[in-house]
Amino acid sequence: MDARAIREQFPILDQEVNGHPLVYLDSSASSQKPLQVIEAVDHYYRTTNSNVHRGVHTLGSRATDLYEGAREKVRRFINAKSTAEIIFNRGATTAINIVAQSYGLANVTKEDEIVITPMEHHSNIxxxxxxxxITGATLKYIPLQEDGTISLDDVRKTVTSNTKIVAIAHISNVLGTINPIKEITKIAHENGAVIVVDGAQSAPHLQVDVQDLDCDFYTFSGHKMCAPTGIGVLYGKQALLEKMEPVEFGGEMIDIVDMYESTWKELPWKFEGGTPIIASAVGLGAAIDFLTDLGMDNIVQHEEKLAAYALERLSEIEGLTIYGPKKRAALVTFNLDDVHPHDVSTVLDTEGIAIRAGHHCAQLLMKWLNTSATARASMYLYNTEDDIDRLVAGLLKTKEYFGNVAY
Incomplete structure (x- = not known):
């Protein structure tokens, strides 16, 4: 895969920031958008903009075809059985909340357990x-190993016959840990629990097959996988979704409204109240086309090489602490001795290098790491080894700058 050629398809990357060519290393927060996606959204607004489903005029029919066509692209992308299992929403946060409020509140009692991990994003805590x-249930945590991974033995010890829900990230947004979801799912099911997978960091980077994983729910956001903001996906097994009640009412999710009772549309629309996020769904469909054309296997191979190179180069910097396991997704979270991550990020920005600094919506994990904040460089399909070299040079300059500052 030629990352330099791919980079040319992302207009925003062809610019200077503070007098330097932009190096964008913040894709775990939000990825950049290829021209193909930008043009798809622009074309929709220029030629097709209309509400979907109810209209019988030409624009309404076109918009519906694009919107539902995007749903089918998502189904194929994650290998769901049916488009009835693909719920569009605002993002992974919304998707997890739908499961918590609809399935969780209806199925969890004070005798039950919910199991999560300390590495979860706040949206999954x-x-x-x-x-x-609300229910009086017990919230339990699977402990982490010293390197930030999970032991299946610990999963077996934590998940019991009282566990109703296991909620876990496929990939940690801080450590880059890739969790063994298929094996964890098996343990959850053996104990009669359902599993909710936060796929915000995995869907953009891995070949996801929800049928092979056998997970009950899988959530992800479009903006981290080359699509616009404001669009996300909840996958759920149809048998579970059929039994769940909607959490948002009105508009598109209605079937029949009477004076005192109403009924809902069938799946997937009963969970999509109000006017859908049509243009962003069109953009998500275009992003999936883009990723599929590149090949997810090629993206995985490219990012594995980048992650290994980044670990090797960053490990050369004296006084730099790297968090997380050796085998990881394409991100590196670190701290530079005696320099606050926000200061690191600020100096790097003067060199045209964009990284993330802070607690990364993972304060429990920060406490486990015994720090209040970290810096994170996250890579994607448009990054190259040259970007890592620029990062290393910027960090060395940061060290030099703060080494010369009188305290």
Whole structure:
């Protein structure tokens, strides 16, 4: 895969920031968008903009075809059985909240357990805290190994016959840990629990097959996988979704409304109240086309090489602490001795290098790492080894700058 040629398809990357060519290393927060996606959204607004499903005029029919066509592209992308299992929403956060509020509150009691991990994004912690508070259920955590991975033995010890829900990230947005979802799913099912997978960091980077994983729910966001912001996906097994009640009412999810009772549309629309996020769904469909044309296997191979190169180069910097396992996704989270991550990020920005600094919506994990914040460089299909070299040079300059500052 020629990352330099791919980079040319991303207009935003062809610019200077603070007098330097832009190096974008913040794709775990939000990826950049290829021209193919930008043009698809632009074309929709220029030629097709209309509401979907109810209209019988030409523009309405075109918009519906594009919107539902995007749903079919998502189904193929993650290998779901049916488009009835693909729910569009605002993003992974919304998707997890739908499962928590609809499935969780209806199926969890005070005798039950919800199991998560300390590496979760806040979006996969707080909804389950709320379910536990409302129902009286026990919230349990699978402990982490020293390198930030999970032991299947610990999963077996934590998940019991009282566990109703296991909620876990496929990939940690801080450590880059790739969790063994298929094996964890098997353990959850053996104990009668359902599993909710936060795929925000995995869907853009891995070949995801929800049938092979056998997960019950899988969530991800479009903006991390070359699509526009504001669009996300909840996959759920149809048998589970059929039994769940919607959490948002009105508009598109209605079937029949009477004076005192109403009925809902069938799946997937019963979970899509209000006017859908049509243009962003069109953009998501175009992004999936883009990723599929490149080949997810090629993206995986490219990112494995980048991650290995980044670990090797960053390990050469004296006083730099790297967090997480050796085998990881294409991100590196680190701290530079005696320099706050925000200061690191600020100096790198003066060199045209964009990274993320802070707690990364993972405060529990920061406590486990015994730090309040970290710096994170996250890579994607448009990054090259030259970008890593620029990062290393920028970090050395940061060290030199703060080494010369009188405290």
């Amino acid at each position: 707080i909804p389950w805290q709320q379910v536990a508070k």
